[in-house]
Amino acid sequence: xxxxxxxxxxxxxxxxxxxxxxxxxxxxxxxxxxxxxxxxxxxxxxxxxxxxxxxxxxxxxxxxxxxxxxxxxxxxxxxxxxxxxxxxxxxxxxxxxxxxxxxxxxxxxxxxxxxxxxxxxxxxxxxxxxxxxxxxxxxxxxxxxxxxxxxxxxxxxxxxxxxxxxxxxxxxxxxxxxxxxxxxxxxxxxxxxxxxxxxxxxxxxxxxxxxxxxxxxxxxxxxxxxxxxxxxxxxxxxxxxxxxxxxxxxxxxxxxxxxxxxxxxxxxxxxxxxxxxxxxxxxxxxxxxxxxxxxxxxxxxxxxxxxxxxxxxxxxxxxxxxxxxx
Amino acid sequence: xxxxxxxxxxxxxxxxxxxxxxxxxxxxxxxxxxxxxxxxxxxxxxxxxxxxxxxxxxxxxxxxxxxxxxxxxxxxxxxxxxxxxxxxxxxxxxxxxxxxxxxxxxxxxxxxxxxxxxxxxxxxxxxxxxxxxxxxxxxxxxxxxxxxxxxxxxxxxxxxxxxxxxxxxxxxxxxxxxxxxxxxxxxxxxxxxxxxxxxxxxxxxxxxxxxxxxxxxxxxxxxxxxxxxxxxxxxxxxxxxxxxxxxxxxxxxxxxxxxxxxxxxxxxxxxxxxxxxxxxxxxxxxxxx
Numbered sequence: 001x002x003x004x005x006x007x008x009x010x011x012x013x014x015x016x017x018x019x020x021x022x023x024x025x026x027x028x029x030x031x032x033x034x035x036x037x038x039x040x041x042x043x044x045x046x047x048x049x050x051x052x053x054x055x056x057x058x059x060x061x062x063x064x065x066x067x068x069x070x071x072x073x074x075x076x077x078x079x080x081x082x083x084x085x086x087x088x089x090x091x092x093x094x095x096x097x098x099x100x101x102x103x104x105x106x107x108x109x110x111x112x113x114x115x116x117x118x119x120x121x122x123x124x125x126x127x128x129x130x131x132x133x134x135x136x137x138x139x140x141x142x143x144x145x146x147x148x149x150x151x152x153x154x155x156x157x158x159x160x161x162x163x164x165x166x167x168x169x170x171x172x173x174x175x176x177x178x179x180x181x182x183x184x185x186x187x188x189x190x191x192x193x194x195x196x197x198x199x200x201x202x203x204x205x206x207x208x209x210x211x212x213x214x215x216x217x218x219x220x221x222x223x224x225x226x227x228x229x230x231x232x233x234x235x236x237x238x239x240x241x242x243x244x245x246x247x248x249x250x251x252x253x254x255x256x257x258x259x260x261x262x263x264x265x266x267x268x269x270x271x272x273x274x275x276x277x278x279x280x281x282x283x284x285x286x287x288x289x290x291x292x293x294x295x296x297x298x299x300x301x302x303x304x305x306x307x308x309x310x311x312x313x314x315x316x317x318x319x320x321x322x323x324x325x326x
Numbered sequence: 327x328x329x330x331x332x333x334x335x336x337x338x339x340x341x342x343x344x345x346x347x348x349x350x351x352x353x354x355x356x357x358x359x360x361x362x363x364x365x366x367x368x369x370x371x372x373x374x375x376x377x378x379x380x381x382x383x384x385x386x387x388x389x390x391x392x393x394x395x396x397x398x399x400x401x402x403x404x405x406x407x408x409x410x411x412x413x414x415x416x417x418x419x420x421x422x423x424x425x426x427x428x429x430x431x432x433x434x435x436x437x438x439x440x441x442x443x444x445x446x447x448x449x450x451x452x453x454x455x456x457x458x459x460x461x462x463x464x465x466x467x468x469x470x471x472x473x474x475x476x477x478x479x480x481x482x483x484x485x486x487x488x489x490x491x492x493x494x495x496x497x498x499x500x501x502x503x504x505x506x507x508x509x510x511x512x513x514x515x516x517x518x519x520x521x522x523x524x525x526x527x528x529x530x531x532x533x534x535x536x537x538x539x540x541x542x543x544x545x546x547x548x549x550x551x552x553x554x555x556x557x558x559x560x561x562x563x564x565x566x567x568x569x570x571x572x573x574x575x576x577x578x579x580x581x582x583x584x585x586x587x588x589x590x591x592x593x594x595x596x597x598x599x600x601x602x603x604x605x606x607x608x609x610x611x612x613x614x615x
Contacts, residue, residue, distance in 0.1 A: 061444050083342075086446040096444050097437030102360045113353035114445050116346060142364055158441070 013072070014039045014166050014197035015060060020069035021221075022055055029055035030066065031221030037199060037214075039165075042192045044212025045201040048315060052221040053201040054093065057170045060199070061091050074165055090159030093170035097155070100144040104135055104154045107143065111161045129157040133187065149180030156187055166197045173207060185210070205311055219315040232310050241283060243273045243290065244299035257293040261286040271298075347448045354442075354455025358429075359462060371425045372467030376418040377474045383410050383538060384478055394540055394576060404479050405572065411471070411480040412565040413537030416557060418467055419496050420532055423503035423510070424524030426460045430511025431520045439609075449610050453602070457504045464500040468493065484569030492567035495587070498594040499560055505601030512608045537561050541578060553580035556593040562586035 015037040022030040030052045037043045045053050058064035060073055062082035070077065076084040098107040105126050112122030130139040133153040138146060143154065152172065159167060172188060173181045185207070192198050192211055202208050208215050209229045217225045217232070225232060245254060255266050258275050261282050266275045277283065283302065290297060362369060388406040392398050433439045433456075442452045475481075482489035507524075514520045534548060535541070535557040541549055552558055563586035565571050582589035 063440055063443055083446045086444060089444070091441075091444045093440075095437045096440040098441060099357060099438050100436055101364050102357065106357070106360055110353055110357050111441075111445065113356075114350055114442070114447050114451075116349065 012039060013037065013075070014041070015043075015071070015073050015199060017056070017060065017071040018069055020056065020059055020066045020071060022059060022064065022066050028221045030059065030069075032069075033218070033221065033223055035216060035223070037197060039197055040195050042198045042200065042211050042213050044208035044215040045199060045218055046203070046205065046208040046212075046215050046311070047201075047218035048203055051218045053203075053218055054095070054170055055221070056218070057091075057093060057168050057199065057201055058095075061089055061096075061168055062086055063096070088165045090162075090164030090167045091170070092152075092155045092159045092168065092172055094174070095170075098143055098158055101142060103140050104143055104146070104150075104157075105130060105139040107154065108139075108157060108161060111158055115162050125161060129160060133157045147180070148176050149183050152176060152180060152184050153187060156184070156191065160191070164196065166199065167191065169198060169200045171201055171203065173202070173204065217311065217314050224314050225310075239277055240303045241275045241277055241286065242301040242303065243275070243287075243295075243297060244301075245271055245273060245295055245297065253293055254290065254295055257289045257295070258286055261289070342448050347451055350447045350451035351454045351458065354451060355459045355462070358456060358459030362463075368425075369463060369466065371421065372418060372463055373470045375421075376414050376467060376471045379414045379417065380407075380411065380471070380474050380478060383414070387538070391539060393572075394542060407478050408480050408570050409540075409565070410538065411475040411478075412568060412570050413535075413561050415468065415471060415475075415496055415564055416499065416560045417532045417537050418471060419464055419500040420503050420528055420557060420560075421524075422460060422464045422467075422500045423507040424521060424528060425463075426456070426504045426507030427511035427514070427520040427524055428517045429460070430456065430508055431514055431517045434512065435516065450606060453508055453605055453609055456508055457501065460504045460507070461497065461501055464504070465497060468496055468500075480570070482568045484567060488567040488569070491587075492564050495560070495563055495567065495590055495594075498598075499590070502594045502597035502601065505598050505605060507601075509601050509605040509608060512605065531555060531557050535561060536583075542576070550580075553578050553583055556582075556589075556597075558583060559586045559589035559593060563590040 013036055015035060017033060017035045020030045020033045021028070033052065033056050035043075035045075035056075045056065047053050055064065059066045060071055060078060062078050062085050065079055072078070073085045074088040076088075078085050098104075099110070102110075108126035108129055109119075109122045112125050113119065117125065126139075127136075130136045133156065135150060135153055135157065138150055143151065146154065156169075156172065159169075169188065173184050176184060188200075188211060192200075198211075200208070200211055212229065214228055215226070215232060216223045225235075227235065243254075243258075254273055255268070258266050258273065261277060262275045266273055268274075275286070277286070287297065287300065384407040385403075388403045388410065391406050392402045393406055393409050439452065482492070510523060511520055514523060534544075534552050535555045536552060537557060541552040541558065544552055559582035562577070562583050566586060577583055
């Protein structure tokens with residue numbers, strides 16, 4: 001086997017994907033995705049629904065073969081040595097689920113047994129995890145009786161039955177109510193602090209911003225930008241200046257006065273004029289121009305770029321679904 | 327930390343080794359059987375249904391159907407029940423194909439299969455675990471039916487060895503049908519279609535056979551179909567081994583009915599090999615979604 005030449009454990013890269021492509025019929029779900037994730041990093045894959053996040057994760061976790069491209073996870077080729085990869089990963093995704101009919105504890109024991117633990121090892125590990133994820137009581141009941149949040153905690157626990165060296169969290173909070181999401185975030189933050197490499201996919205900017213050290217924004221099966229959240233915001237997001245007009249100026253006149261400073265067409269929101277600007281240094285001139293045009297300025301507010309703005313800038317799509325998250 | 331120690335000890339065991347695979351299969355059989363206490367109604371297919379068939383056919387049709395070589399009488403009704411049980415034994419193990427397919431579709435739908443596929447386990451373990459668990463359920467069904475048969479006057483009259491052979495044959499048929507069910511379950515998208523496909527194929531097969539009525543009086547083409555229908559050979563084999571046919575009962579000339587045990591063994595091997603091969607191939611390839 002050719003992949004043996006770079007035998008896993010020594011590699012510095014946890015994930016290395018080169019030009020992954022996968023189509024479903026006419027749809028190019030992955031259209032040349034390349035990623036490198038160093039060991040120990042929490043990496044965010046951010047994109048809207050249908051961008052290709054799940055396809056990428058399914059390829060990296062050996063569940064789906066790419067049409068072309070190479071991927072190594074923990075140093076092992078995902079198509080040539082899938083078992084070596086499977087041994088080293090944990091996966092949380094809505095498609096890789098647990099058995100709903102049996103109890104949470106039974107599920108964890110089953111997974112432990114499938115990893116090769118003895119019955120007593122598997123039971124001990126299941127109880128440790130149930131305790132850690134606050135599922136000791138519900139652990140005895142059938143999974144189908146669980147709330148969304150409990151269910152997701154069980155999914156997370158299931159991915160940690162053996163300590164994986166790379167953890168794939170594919171949209172871990174999608175579909176949860178705000179309480180469930182907050183509780184899941186608490187769990188994820190402890191999971192991501194332990195030095196484990198994590199690939200987190202999400203359509204929630206807040207989630208990527210909160211956990212990821214580095215983010216790849218993905219859209220239409222391609223990586224459209226990559227960098228730390230701060231880098232992405234600095235590079236792509238523009239600051240926004242919001243001017244509250246006290247009157248004395250028509251909308252047209254105000255817009256005309258600021259247009260030459262604005263990066264895109266100014267927008268009017270009630271009494272407010274919203275202007276994106278590339279360079280904050282121009283702010284003073286802008287305010288002067290408004291004053292010269294006869295505007296009374298009640299209030300001025302400058303907002304730094306949010307991940308929302310970055311996302312809009314990159315994908316041209318409207319704001320990310322904020323879901324029910326506050 | 328214990329988990330790290332465990333992970334280290336795990337890496338010494340190779341996926342695909344016989345001992346590891348046996349362990350996986352055992353765990354997965356346990357998982358499937360753990361469903362029973364939580365949803366006992368699932369056993370209805372293999373227990374209640376055959377009992378209903380015995381009662382409905384045995385007493386409703388049994389009062390009107392006369393097997394060849396007898397006159398209509400209370401005795402003929404008892405003889406029909408004796409004749410019928412073999413047919414119902416086979417019918418209910420053939421139906422295992424449908425219950426298994428439905429179980430597999432549910433696993434696929436809920437994503438449990440993808441969880442298993444992301445674990446370092448042998449490809450055949452998940453399928454074998456399902457097959458063996460289904461076989462255990464099927465055996466329970468055969469046991470319930472045998473009891474029910476004994477109550478309505480059926481019996482094994484051909485010696486202990488032949489009776490054991492008959493039960494072994496039924497288990498073999500069940501296993502072969504389960505293999506087919508595992509493949510079909512991976513093909514379809516929801517339990518309803520698994521059931522629909524199953525019934526559309528299995529119903530004609532079990533009814534256009536000698537399972538419920540002798541084939542002698544069927545119209546030409548149907549008679550030929552019934553005589554060569556795998557179900558007929560299976561039913562004939564079970565009846566012969568249990569000694570449920572009155573001496574001198576005419577046997578159609580078709581080869582499978584003249585050599586029913588051999589024909590049944592051939593059918594079992596053919597169905598099991600085709601079903602298992604297709605099921606493993608489909609499983610290894612995974613879903614394309």
